[in-house]
Amino acid sequence: MSGLYSLARPFVMRLDPEKAHRLAIAAYANGLYPHSRVPDPAALKTTLWGLDFPNPVGMAAGFDKNGEVPDQIINSGFGFAEIGSVTPLPQPGNPQPRVFRLQKDRGVINRLGFNNEGHDALATRLKARVDKGRIVGINIGANKDSKDRHQDYVLGIKRFAPYASYLTVNISSPNTPGLRDLQAREELDKLLGVILEARQQTIDSGIPSRPILLKIAPDTGSDGLKDIAEIVLKRGIDGAIVSNATLSRKNLTSVKASETGGLSGRPLFDLSTHILAKFYTLTGGNLPLIGVGGVEDGRTAFEKIRAGASLVQFYTAMVFEGPELVAEIKRDLLDHLAKDGHDLISKVTGTGAPEWASKDFSERPVIAEREDTA
Ligand SMILES: Cc1cc2nc3c(=O)[nH]c(=O)nc-3n(C[C@H](O)[C@H](O)[C@H](O)COP(=O)(O)O)c2cc1C
Numbered sequence: 001m002s003g004l005y006s007l008a009r010p011f012v013m014r015l016d017p018e019k020a021h022r023l024a025i026a027a028y029a030n031g032l033y034p035h036s037r038v039p040d041p042a043a044l045k046t047t048l049w050g051l052d053f054p055n056p057v058g059m060a061a062g063f064d065k066n067g068e069v070p071d072q073i074i075n076s077g078f079g080f081a082e083i084g085s086v087t088p089l090p091q092p093g094n095p096q097p098r099v100f101r102l103q104k105d106r107g108v109i110n111r112l113g114f115n116n117e118g119h120d121a122l123a124t125r126l127k128a129r130v131d132k133g134r135i136v137g138i139n140i141g142a143n144k145d146s147k148d149r150h151q152d153y154v155l156g157i158k159r160f161a162p163y164a165s166y167l168t169v170n171i172s173s174p175n176t177p178g179l180r181d182l183q184a185r186e187e188l189d190k191l192l193g194v195i196l197e198a199r200q201q202t203i204d205s206g207i208p209s210r211p212i213l214l215k216i217a218p219d220t221g222s223d224g225l226k227d228i229a230e231i232v233l234k235r236g237i238d239g240a241i242v243s244n245a246t247l248s249r250k251n252l253t254s255v256k257a258s259e260t261g262g263l264s265g266r267p268l269f270d271l272s273t274h275i276l277a278k279f280y281t282l283t284g285g286n287l288p289l290i291g292v293g294g295v296e297d298g299r300t301a302f303e304k305i306r307a308g309a310s311l312v313q314f315y316t317a318m319v320f321e322g323p324e325l326v327a328e329i330k331r332d333l334l335d336h337l338a339k340d341g342h343d344l345i346s347k348v349t350g351t352g353a354p355e356w357a358s359k360d361f362s363e364r365p366v367i368a369e370r371e372d373t374a
Helices: 004-014 017-029 070-075 118-128 149-160 179-183 185-204 222-235 266-282 298-307 316-321 325-340 353-358
Strands: 046-048 051-053 057-059 080-086 099-102 107-110 136-140 166-170 212-216 239-242 262-265 289-292 311-314
Touching (some): 017 070, 017 099, 070 080, 080 118, 107 266, 107 316, 118 149, 136 149, 149 185, 166 185, 179 185, 185 222, 239 266, 262 316, 266 289, 266 298, 289 298, 298 325, 298 353, 311 316
Parallel strands (some): 057 080, 057 311, 136 166, 166 212, 212 239, 289 311
Antiparallel strands (some): 046 051
């Protein structure tokens, strides 16, 4: 299968991004992806939350929102897959077009707005999975029209604890109006309180305790980040994912750069890695972090780990490079590891955090969240 995507790329790039995405899911579902047959080297293995990750490179949320192909994603070489975001009720998301490739900048802007088939459809698919040995995280969100967003997260925890290797609480999507307000100090404290209560109920009913991770936005000022770190530590949340897409725009050259929505890919790398390092520092290196935003090769994956990540994820680079990229990243990671003089990838975590935390990428013009299009 190797090289298939390279041949198909000119055709795929001419398709509407959402059509191309549906084609990619169909390709995975039908076995048309590069199968990773060689076990990952021991140097890339990491254990976190009692889970043995064969390698630290995961598929980010948003690619497989409805949990159609998590096993195939992992068979293609990813160490783990995060599916979702899923909301209690199915919802169509925003009007199309709502995903834009920024070819020259190697970025994507999306304002999908949590389009997904809802809890029931996902639960049915997960129940039918045969091989449950792989690490699959489930990313939960809230419906746009929900009267009680806290309750939406509670429902997500209860519904998916039986199937999830870990659960991600996504309050950082830029495309659901008001969602990011849940990151504010008191709101977050309350939300995490009810979420942990819901998890306790799942434990009491005999389901193993699932790690809960919080996914945060990169457009969070220093005070906000400090508040989030404090509350996450106080509440005993198991980890964080840094970061979601950004509302900021800087130095973009593509014609689609002024579209409203969350920007991901290469233009997000510096900012999200800086925020990751700051969050690593604020949490004293004690909280496992997943670094995401602009990972596109071994170097960017390695820098995320140096900045404080124990695991990394990517999505946008898949759009441009295809599914062969994961194997390439793993190969390059090993080279970087050898050059850096370490024998295990887990030993690299945070070694470059002071350097990344002190770089200043925060002076970015931020486009305000627009209620009408978000
Ligand atoms: C088209 C698209 C859809 C996404 N949907 C979700 C989502 O449903 N939930 C979520 O937590 N993140 C979602 N994300 C954000 C990614 O998981 C990731 O945090 C972000 O894109 C940065 O990583 P990247 O630069 O490797 O893409 C989406 C990203 C893209 C490009």
